[in-house]
Amino acid sequence: xxxxxxxxxxxxxxxxxxxxxxxxxxxxxxxxxxxxxxxxxxxxxxxxxxxxxxxxxxxxxxxxxxxxxxxxxxxxxxxxxxxxxxxxxxxxxxxxxxxxxxxxxxxxxxxxxxxxxxxxxxxx
Numbered sequence: 001x002x003x004x005x006x007x008x009x010x011x012x013x014x015x016x017x018x019x020x021x022x023x024x025x026x027x028x029x030x031x032x033x034x035x036x037x038x039x040x041x042x043x044x045x046x047x048x049x050x051x052x053x054x055x056x057x058x059x060x061x062x063x064x065x066x067x068x069x070x071x072x073x074x075x076x077x078x079x080x081x082x083x084x085x086x087x088x089x090x091x092x093x094x095x096x097x098x099x100x101x102x103x104x105x106x107x108x109x110x111x112x113x114x115x116x117x118x119x120x121x122x123x124x
Contacts (some may be wrong), residue, residue: 083089
């Protein structure tokens with residue numbers, strides 16, 4: 001018998017093709033997973049920015065409504081009359097000679113109607 005121990009040449013071959021294939025698949029899956037996480041983080045950040053902008057818009061609209069109500073209140077007839085009575089606003093009567101007219105005053109027709117505007121067809 002042959003008592004020599006001979007190791008076969010290909011006793012434990014490394015299959016490099018399979019290792020490269022598996023590592024390529026794993027690398028691709030890792031890249032896709034990281035890309036997915038990155039996109040989700042971007043969506044969340046943009047969503048937060050949109051929510052903050054919408055809150056600011058609502059706040060500005062509420063402030064605008066408050067200011068419009070205040071303007072309406074201050075320009076109302078009773079408020080203006082109260083300011084005139086308190087002397088804060090001085091009111092002077094305007095006489096006819098102080099009014100500047102760009103066109104001569106319109107005259108009423110025989111029927112009693114006053115036409116302040118007319119077109120070229122009506123002129124003929």
